[in-house]
Each structure stands twice: as C-alpha cells, then as structure tokens.
Amino acid sequence: KLEAEIGAPLFRRGTRGMDLTEAGQALLARASEALALAVDGAEAARAVAAGKRGRLSVGYMFVLANAMLPRLIPELRRSVPGVDLEFAELSASTREARVLDRSVTVALCMPAINHPEIQVARIGAQRFMLAMPSSSPLARLGSVPMARLNGRPLIALPHPDHGPASSAVVPLLRRHQVVMPIASRVETVHSAMSLVLAGEGLAILPACAQLGAPRGIVFRPLRDATDSLDIAVCWRRDSQSPLIGTFIKCAEKAVARM
Structure with a gap:
C-alpha cells in the first residue's frame, strides 16, 4: 500500500527475503522521526494538562509588586519549574480588560475585580495606613488618631470598579465622621506618593x-x-488552565510571609 501511494518500490524482494531500497531507507528515517515527535507531542500535552509545563502570564498591580513578587516568583519557580512565566504590571484602568482579553492568565489585585466573567480568590488583606511627608507634625506620632485628619487635604484613589466619586477609604472616613477635602484624585499608588x-x-x-515609598515619606497606622x-x-471564569490552582497556593504562601 505504501509503495502504491508513493509510486516507488520500497523493498528489494529476493529468495532470501527483502531489504530496503534507497526510497525505503528514506521513508524509514522520516517515519522514525515522526513517531518520536508524536510521542514527544503526547508527553508535552499530558504535561501541560497536568500543569507541569506551559505558559503562565501573571498581571500584578504596582502596590503589590515590592511586597509580593520577591516572595511569589521563587515559590512559582520551585512549584512549576517547567512553566514559562511572564509578568505584566496592571493599573486600575487596565486590569479588568487584561484579564478579559486573556493577555494575562491571572491577576494579583487590590482590591478584587468585580465582574460577572471574572472569578476571584481572596488570599489576604492589608490594613490602611496614613502616608505623609516626614516633615509633617503627624509623623512624630506613633499612630495617628482619625480625628487629627479632619480638614486635611486628601490625595485619593478612586475604587477601580466604580465612578470617580467612590473610594475605598470613604467608608472609613464616614464612620469616624472625618471630612478630608480631596486635593487630587489619582489612579496609582506611586502617583499618590509623589503628590x-x-x-x-x-x-x-x-x-x-x-515598601515602595520614596525617601521623605513616612507611614503611620491609624488609631482605632x-x-x-x-x-x-x-x-x-471560563479559563481551564490547570496552573491557576497552583498559582493561588503559591500566592497564599507569599502573602503569609508579607
């Protein structure tokens, strides 16, 4: 059948048996290569399906970079040494789109993304602190009473999933009956620290x-x-990457060491 398909003799037939023609030898060499590639391909597919190989694109928000990446990346290298890792910085305005268009597989966010097509696993939390110039009188305090903030200008970050009038600190200020006029509203933490x-x-x-604050800025806890x-x-939600579960475990370990 092969000879008929190829249109050339593959065997020399004699009374003592058969041996390969030059065409047969050429086919044998390629067939061996093809079989080896098929085996390698099957093994590669199994490894990717098992989360041992493949590519993982990790998005992260700047505020988490210094605290998490030095702990997270070595953990990922140990857990999935055969996986190619890529990292991309996200902002409040880009993070949702980057997850939805699959340009990142997973995103490290603060706070979580609120979207019906996006799945969320909460792995930790960070308390609010007050950032101020080191020359501020409040910097001499070990912790700052909320009442001392009343009337002071605020550099605000809008909540990424809501309008510009919303902020994650609004409930905090409202509960303590503190009014801070908004001096500027920015998108990123590093912009806030610059102002x-x-x-x-x-x-x-x-x-x-x-951890990423420039010299001249101090942080103090908020009292009460x-x-x-x-x-x-x-x-x-529809992602079927087996690497997501492994990533979450590694991220939880990284957060625990923050």
Whole structure:
C-alpha cells in the first residue's frame, strides 16, 4: 500500500527475503522521526494538562509588586519549574480588560475585580495606613488618631470598579465622621506618593505601599481603625488552565510571609 501511494518500490524482494531500497531507507528515517515527535507531542500535552509545563502570564498591580513578587516568583519557580512565566504590571484602568482579553492568565489585585466573567480568590488583606511627608507634625506620632485628619487635604484613589466619586477609604472616613477635602484624585499608588511628597496632601494607602515609598515619606497606622483592602487573585471564569490552582497556593504562601 505504501509503495502504491508513493509510486516507488520500497523493498528489494529476493529468495532470501527483502531489504530496503534507497526510497525505503528514506521513508524509514522520516517515519522514525515522526513517531518520536508524536510521542514527544503526547508527553508535552499530558504535561501541560497536568500543569507541569506551559505558559503562565501573571498581571500584578504596582502596590503589590515590592511586597509580593520577591516572595511569589521563587515559590512559582520551585512549584512549576517547567512553566514559562511572564509578568505584566496592571493599573486600575487596565486590569479588568487584561484579564478579559486573556493577555494575562491571572491577576494579583487590590482590591478584587468585580465582574460577572471574572472569578476571584481572596488570599489576604492589608490594613490602611496614613502616608505623609516626614516633615509633617503627624509623623512624630506613633499612630495617628482619625480625628487629627479632619480638614486635611486628601490625595485619593478612586475604587477601580466604580465612578470617580467612590473610594475605598470613604467608608472609613464616614464612620469616624472625618471630612478630608480631596486635593487630587489619582489612579496609582506611586502617583499618590509623589503628590504626598510634593506637599499636596495626605494619602490613606495599604500598608504594603510603604515598601515602595520614596525617601521623605513616612507611614503611620491609624488609631482605632482596622479597615483593610483585600488582596485577590482574579482570572476568567471560563479559563481551564490547570496552573491557576497552583498559582493561588503559591500566592497564599507569599502573602503569609508579607
């Protein structure tokens, strides 16, 4: 059948048996290669399906970079050494789109993304702290009473999933009956810290932000306030990547060591 399909003799037939023609030898060599590739392909497919090989694209918000990545990346390298890792910084305005268009497999967010097509696993939380210039009189305090914030200008970050009038710190200020006029509203933590350093106002930020703070900014806990922001892993609900479960376990270990 092979000879008929190829249109050339593959065997020399004699009284003592058969041996290969040059065409037969060429076919044998390629067939051996094809069989080896098929075996390799099957093994590769099994490894990817088992989460031992493949590619994992990790998005992360800047505020979590210094606190989490130095702990998370070595954990991932140990847990999935055969997986190619990619990392991409996300902002409040890009994070949802990057998850939905699959340009990142998973996203480390603070707070979690609120979208019907996005699954969320909360893996930790960070308490709010007050960021201020080191020259501020409040910097001399070990902790800052909420009442001392009344009337002081605020550098605010809008909640990523709501309008510009919303902020994660609004419930905190409202509960303590504190009014802070908004001096500026920015999208990222590093923009907020730059304006704080310039003397434009104070910022209420998650504690992990202090790891990336420039010289001249100090962080102090807020007295009688235990409010916090969730740290979450977010991914598409319809994603079938077996690496997501492994990533969540590694991220939980990284958060526990923060």
